[in-house]
Amino acid sequence: MGKIVTRLYDSFERAEDAVLELERAGVAQSDISLVSHHSGISGAPAAVREPQDTTATEASGSGMAVGAALGGLLGAGGGVMAGLGLIAIPGLGPVVAAGWLAAAAVGAVAGGVVGGGTGGIVGALTNSGVSQEEADVYAEGVRRGGTLVGVTVDEDEAASVEAVLDRSRHVELGARREAYRSAGWTHFDDNAPVYSDEEAAAERESWLQRR
Structure with a gap:
């Protein structure tokens, strides 16, 4: 049985380094x-393609499959970074994304495939086995300017993948959750205002200066 290994990063560059190490x-x-x-x-x-302007509603209305909803973000060759594209995910706004997690986030909303009425990035994570509490922090981290990396692995390979990611400069999730909560945050709300570029940049920089 497989599992998902996830890490949050305060900058795209740190996440990119982690992805490259995974590929190596x-x-x-x-x-x-x-x-x-x-x-x-x-x-x-x-490596980042032009915006696809694909929303979950449009994907659902046109009957596109989950993968097709991303406009073919999974690049053929050149690594994960070669497959990056721009899509819209509820609660996050436009995100640069590649891979199965983004496809699941769009598909969860478009097709209602996630139980409990939860869609978007949180629904995609919880449907893959991530706890609601952790999924909320991951989603909030991306909303505030961060980058999420997720890997699907077989159980017997999980430890080695976690070791690779643990060597990267990732966010300590428990500490970040408590920092959010101390400022009044309780959970990810996909109806909350999307962070502007300026707000996300300021938030991102504030965390990068601490580590």
Whole structure:
């Protein structure tokens, strides 16, 4: 039985380093996913495709499959970064993303595939086995300018993947959750205002200066 290994990063660059290390360790590109606040990618690298302007509603209305809803974000060759594209996820706004997690987030909303009425990024995470509490923090982290990396692995490979990610400069999730809560946050709300580029950049920088 498989599981999901996830880590949150305060910058796209740190997440990118982690993904590259995963690829070097032999993790299949199709098993790696990345979802990042689009303002965190300075200079719009060539790897990022033009916006697809695909929303969950549009995907559902046109009858597209989950994968097709992302406009073919899974790149053929060149690593996960070559497959990056821009999509809209409820509660997060436009995100730069690649891989199965983004597809599941769009599909969960478009097709109602996640139980309990939960869709978007939180629904995609909890449907994959991540706890509600952790999923809320991951989603809030992306909303505030961060980047989420998720890997699907077999149980016997989980420890090695976790070791690779533990060497990266990831967010300590428990501490971040408590920091959010101390400021009055309780849970991720996909109806809350989307962070502007300026707000996300300020939030991101405030955390990067601490670590």
